[in-house]
Amino acid sequence: MDATDLKILIALEANGRQSFTNLAEAMGMSKTPCWTRVQTLEQSGAISGYSANIDGRAVGLGVVAILQVVINPLQRTEFEEAVRANDAILECYTTAGDADYILKVVCRDVDDVDDVLRHNISPMPGLSKSSTTICLKSVKSRGSVAVAARRLWQKA
Numbered sequence: 001m002d003a004t005d006l007k008i009l010i011a012l013e014a015n016g017r018q019s020f021t022n023l024a025e026a027m028g029m030s031k032t033p034c035w036t037r038v039q040t041l042e043q044s045g046a047i048s049g050y051s052a053n054i055d056g057r058a059v060g061l062g063v064v065a066i067l068q069v070v071i072n073p074l075q076r077t078e079f080e081e082a083v084r085a086n087d088a089i090l091e092c093y094t095t096a097g098d099a100d101y102i103l104k105v106v107c108r109d110v111d112d113v114d115d116v117l118r119h120n121i122s123p124m125p126g127l128s129k130s131s132t133t134i135c136l137k138s139v140k141s142r143g144s145v146a147v148a149a150r151r152l153w154q155k156a
Contacts, residue, residue, distance in 0.1 A: 001046065006153055008037055009046060009146035016050040053142060061106040064135040065113050067121065068099035075126025088120045110134065
């Protein structure tokens with residue numbers, strides 16, 4: 001990966017629907033070499049897919065809740081399988097510290113958060129303790145991985 005690849009990643013992360021013609025023009029190169037670089041980035045796993053960013057409020061999911069979860073370590077596999085199968089959970093991370101996992105869920109309202117906690121989260125295998133934080137306002141919901149990577153490249 002070089003500086004041009006990183007510029008391509010930044011441009012695609014900002015707008016994954018732009019044409020190769022526009023992308024190549026923004027990169028100062030012709031279309032075919034730009035397309036080849038994108039293909040190489042896809043094959044290497046640097047680009048793992050393309051998607052639309054959906055505003056939860058626009059689809060009736062205006063409340064974000066973050067859960068810190070402690071589980072029975074003997075049921076880690078079952079817990080992780082249940083997380084992957086649970087549509088209420090958008091993100092899940094293993095952690096070091098007081099909690100074993102951090103979960104992110106989106107809900108319609110506080111009553112829906114209660115329902116999700118009671119019926120989707122609490123029955124999960126191995127769950128021994130959870131703590132829920134309701135997010136009041138999003139200050140920054142989606143940063144750029146490519147821009148963060150550029151910071152590392154600038155230090156090198």
